[in-house]
Amino acid sequence: MSRHLSVLNRAGLVSDEQVGARRLYRLDEPGAEAARRYLAQVWGNVGVRFKLFAENTRPRKPSRGPRELTALRTAGPRSSRGS
């Protein structure tokens, strides 16, 4: 649980305060906007990197027939890079 809270803390969703032996977390007021920014950043990064990789590689296991399969094996999965 503390790891989860520390992630939320880094994301700006909660803030923490040491009270004696305990660490108390509370939801930040601007938490909603921080949540939005955080998720936008995560899905944005995921989407962009996925798109770049998918568009610059070729299938390893093509389903369109043995002739293409042979050609792709020869060419290798990253041969389209830079084309």
Next chain:
Amino acid sequence: MIEPLRISFEVACPPDHAFETWTERASAWWPPQHTVSHQPGAEIVFEPRPGGRIFERTPQGEEFEWGEIVRWDPPRGLSYRWHIATDPANATEVEIVFREMPGSTTRIEIEHGGWDRLGEIGQAWRDANRAGWDGVLPPYAEAARS
């Protein structure tokens, strides 16, 4: 009910390649800053079946659970419970559809929901989602083309 986050964008490849890239080659493109270990070279595994685990394995062999496959329907889509860096009891739900478009293109539609059970944190997401999520990706997609 808290509205799910919805994102969609197009990728210039057929759905079977998009599906395979998402599920079998995540190690190659998943942003390292969004892993649990933040370690370069971490392997990301989608076990290809309903009930399959999604996890990260560091080069040292340490494993971190990220979620569990619910629906496995290649190349049309998949859904999974998602609890990266949190307790499985706090899992949210991710559904991804790979929609075939003309010209060997795929439209990726991502729906990230299940916020209701997260209590106060869920309330924060609800507020955040009022602003809407459409258009999260287009600026990035634009950058990716240039």
